[in-house]
Amino acid sequence: MQMFKDKRHVSAETQRLYAVFELLHTLADFVAAFSFLIGSILFLWKETEAAAIWLFIVGSVFFCLKPTLKLIREVKLASIGDTEDLAERYEP
Secondary structure: OOOOOOOOOOOHHHHHHHHHHHHHHHHHHHHHHHHHHHHHHHOOOHHHHHHHHHHHHHHHHHHHHHHHHHHHHHHHHHHHOOOOOOHHHHOO
């Protein structure tokens, strides 16, 4: 079952909202990926282990941010007036 219905083309406002959140989602992907990549490289040397650990923490935060952004987007869409089928989305 699809949790969120695609409402990106309902109006100009929803299109803009989707575009902003897709950009934020992609940015979170890049920050997380590069944090893990650089952190992995820094683990090669004992003196940079602390920085590596911090980069892994930063990457993890950004991976957690991705579903949070999706939830915020859906709540914003619901607040715009996209509520008529909100309850149907969560029926088992």
